[in-house]
Amino acid sequence: MAWVWFHRFGSPPHFYRLATRLGPWFGWSALLLCLAGLIGGLVLAPADYQQGDGFRIIYVHAPSAWLSLMVYVVMASSAAVGLIWRMNVAHAVAASCAPIGASFTAVALLTGMLWGRPMWGTYWEWDPRLTSELLLLFLYLGYMGLRNSIDDLGRADRASGLLAIVGVVNVPIIHYSVIWWNSLHQAPSVMKFGRPTMPASMLLPLLAMLAGFTCYFVALLLTRARAEVLRRERSAHWIAAALAAPAGSGTGTGAGSAGEVPA
Amino acid sequence: MSTVQIGFARAAARLMARDLRIALRRSGDSLLPLGFFLVVTTLFPLALDPELSLLRDIAPAALWVGALLSSLLALDLLFRDDGQDGTLEQLALCGQPFAGLLLAKTAVHWLLTGLPLVLVAPLAGIALGAPYGAMPGILAALLLGTVALSLIGAVGAGLTMSLKHNGSLLALLVLPLAVPVLIFGARATALAIAGEDLSAPLYLLGAIVVLAATLVPWALAAAVRIGLE
Numbered sequence: 001m002a003w004v005w006f007h008r009f010g011s012p013p014h015f016y017r018l019a020t021r022l023g024p025w026f027g028w029s030a031l032l033l034c035l036a037g038l039i040g041g042l043v044l045a046p047a048d049y050q051q052g053d054g055f056r057i058i059y060v061h062a063p064s065a066w067l068s069l070m071v072y073v074v075m076a077s078s079a080a081v082g083l084i085w086r087m088n089v090a091h092a093v094a095a096s097c098a099p100i101g102a103s104f105t106a107v108a109l110l111t112g113m114l115w116g117r118p119m120w121g122t123y124w125e126w127d128p129r130l131t132s133e134l135l136l137l138f139l140y141l142g143y144m145g146l147r148n149s150i151d152d153l154g155r156a157d158r159a160s161g162l163l164a165i166v167g168v169v170n171v172p173i174i175h176y177s178v179i180w181w182n183s184l185h186q187a188p189s190v191m192k193f194g195r196p197t198m199p200a201s202m203l204l205p206l207l208a209m210l211a212g213f214t215c216y217f218v219a220l221l222l223t224r225a226r227a228e229v230l231r232r233e234r235s236a237h238w239i240a241a242a243l244a245a246p247a248g249s250g251t252g253t254g255a256g257s258a259g260e261v262p263a
Numbered sequence: 264m265s266t267v268q269i270g271f272a273r274a275a276a277r278l279m280a281r282d283l284r285i286a287l288r289r290s291g292d293s294l295l296p297l298g299f300f301l302v303v304t305t306l307f308p309l310a311l312d313p314e315l316s317l318l319r320d321i322a323p324a325a326l327w328v329g330a331l332l333s334s335l336l337a338l339d340l341l342f343r344d345d346g347q348d349g350t351l352e353q354l355a356l357c358g359q360p361f362a363g364l365l366l367a368k369t370a371v372h373w374l375l376t377g378l379p380l381v382l383v384a385p386l387a388g389i390a391l392g393a394p395y396g397a398m399p400g401i402l403a404a405l406l407l408g409t410v411a412l413s414l415i416g417a418v419g420a421g422l423t424m425s426l427k428h429n430g431s432l433l434a435l436l437v438l439p440l441a442v443p444v445l446i447f448g449a450r451a452t453a454l455a456i457a458g459e460d461l462s463a464p465l466y467l468l469g470a471i472v473v474l475a476a477t478l479v480p481w482a483l484a485a486a487v488r489i490g491l492e
Contacts, residue, residue: 138439145432146422158489159422163436166418166482170440173471177443181450 010087012229013238019222019229020242026219033212040205048202054118059205061111063213064104065129068136069171071101071217075143076168079161089225091157092232094164095147096224100217102140109133128182132175139167153232274359275367282371285344293375296337300380303329304387315392322391323452327445329387330380330405334412335434337376338420341368342487346424352491362480365487369417369479377409393456400455407468408448414475415440421486443471 008014041059048055075097082090112130113123124130143160150156233239269277286293307325308318345351345368354364384405385398393401419437423429451464 135439135442138435142432142436142439145435149423149426149429149432155425155489155492158492159486162482162485162489163422166440169478170443173443173474174439177446177467181446 007085010085010089012089012233012236013242015089016226016229016238016242019226023219023222023226026215026222030212030215030219033208033215037205037208037212040208041202045202045205046199051119054115055202057111057115059209061108061115062206063209064108064111065133066210067213067217068101068105068108068133070214071097071104072136072139072164072171073168074221075101076164079164083158083161083165088157088232089229091161092228093221093225094161095157096221096228098140098144098147100220100224102137102144104213104217105133105137105140109137126182128179131182132178135174135178136171139171143167271359271363274357275363278354278364279367279371282368283374286371286375292340293337294379296333296376297379297383299336300329300333301383301387303332304391307391318392319456322388322393322456323449325391326384326387326401326405326452327408327449330384330409330448331412331438331441331445333380334376334409334416335437337372338416338433338437339430340376341372341417341420342424342490346490351487355488355491361488362484365417365421365483366476366480369413369483372417373410373413377413381405381409394458396458397452397455400461401452403465404448404451404455404461404468407465407472408444411444411468411472411475412441414472414479415444418479418482418486421483421490424487424490444468447471 009018037059042056045056047053075094078090078097079094081087082094109130112127112133116125116127116130117123143163146163147156147160150159230239304325307321311317311321342351345354355361357364381402384401388398388401389395416437419433419440422436423433426432447464447467451461451468454461454464
């Protein structure tokens with residue numbers, strides 16, 4: 001039974017304990033990595049010879065843009081797991097991904113606009129990357145809209161999960177069609193983030209920020225997913241035991257086994 | 264009562280004949296999106312200077328945004344009645360491949376709403392100042408584009424089938440997914456009006472149609488099954 005470890009994720013008490021245990025690790029790593037990245041990026045890194053200090057917004061923009069796409073893939077993957085193995089916890093994770101991903105997309109859009117003001121002279125340029133970020137935001141909003149408008153939880157899970165999978169197939173098509181559309185209208189934009197030609201003093205803080213943002217996402221996801229699992233399992237027996245255990249030591253086998261035995 | 268086993272082709276043909284018959288008895292329903300398309304494309308010259316060179320520039324945008332919105336309106340017809348009276352449930356239970364039957368329904372839906380739009384598009388095109396030489400190109404682009412829009416929209420219609428007020432949600436779900444069709448279709452139309460070679464965007468539209476026709480039936484069957492639960 002090599003798949004036992006996998007199916008164990010489907011057990012809400014197990015997932016809840018695991019998320020409670022792992023959450024702080026990711027949270028603290030995110031804090032440390034982002035602090036290091038911000039000091040490296042905002043203080044230590046030299047100003048860009050063309051863009052001056054304006055380039056420093058990349059340390060927030062690039063990680064948000066990267067996460068906005070990654071969160072969508074995580075959402076669609078866990079929705080697929082939920083649909084295929086009928087795993088309620090996976091649906092809870094997918095549901096928790098959407099608001100986080102939408103927020104990262106909004107941050108990426110906003111920082112892109114702020115960067116565009118000094119560089120392009122306007123807040124909004126129909127740059128292909130910004131435009132596909134905007135469309136990604138619409139995809140997130142559609143997902144959340146569909147989930148909110150179906151009352152029955154199981155059906156909301158499956159319908160929005162299917163939408164996430166349809167969306168993840170479409171994201172690359174939309175992205176490349178937008179790039180193609182734009183290349184017909186204007187010369188390639190000056191926005192070339194993450195080129196390998198970047199010197200190490202600029203690149204290392206960026207990598208730290210990327211890792212830090214990713215850890216931050218995982219910490220947020222675990223917190224939201226725990227809340228979502230609690231909401232869904234509010235009538236289950238294990239909840240009382242899990243909540244009664246003091247925070248941090250709620251990982252003991254005593255609390256878990258007591259919770260899983262029906263009273 | 265004895266049951267009669269029939270092959271999928273005959274089942275699909277009977278379903279399509281039934282859908283066509285019902286639609287022709289209530290032909291007003293499927294003509295409404297067409298009227299909407301003509302009205303929307305008429306609004307553009309009214310909102311702008313009715314100067315022919317300016318209209319010619321915006322003609323691709325007006326035609327395609329009109330086609331997109333009208334196909335969105337028409338989606339409401341696709342599953343509404345059959346979902347309410349239980350026909351879809353019977354189709355899901357009848358033992359024939361559900362994805363195939365839904366594809367047949369979508370094909371009828373395109374015949375009733377997509378094809379008429381393609382046929383009246385030259386009228387709207389002329390009103391927007393497109394030269395007569397551009398008509399074959401505009402027709403070809405719209406022919407492929409409306410098929411793609413019907414297929415993509417069908418998934419959205421299936422997902423929102425069981426919801427009461429689904430109009431604006433359906434738009435939010437379908438419109439971002441339809442962006443590639445809009446981009447390539449409008450590009451092909453612009454090239455046709457400019458009298459240039461439009462094969463590249465047409466090929467891309469064709470690729471979208473093939474991809475959608477391959478993947479949509481499965482997603483559509485899953486979506487409608489979720490809606491029927």
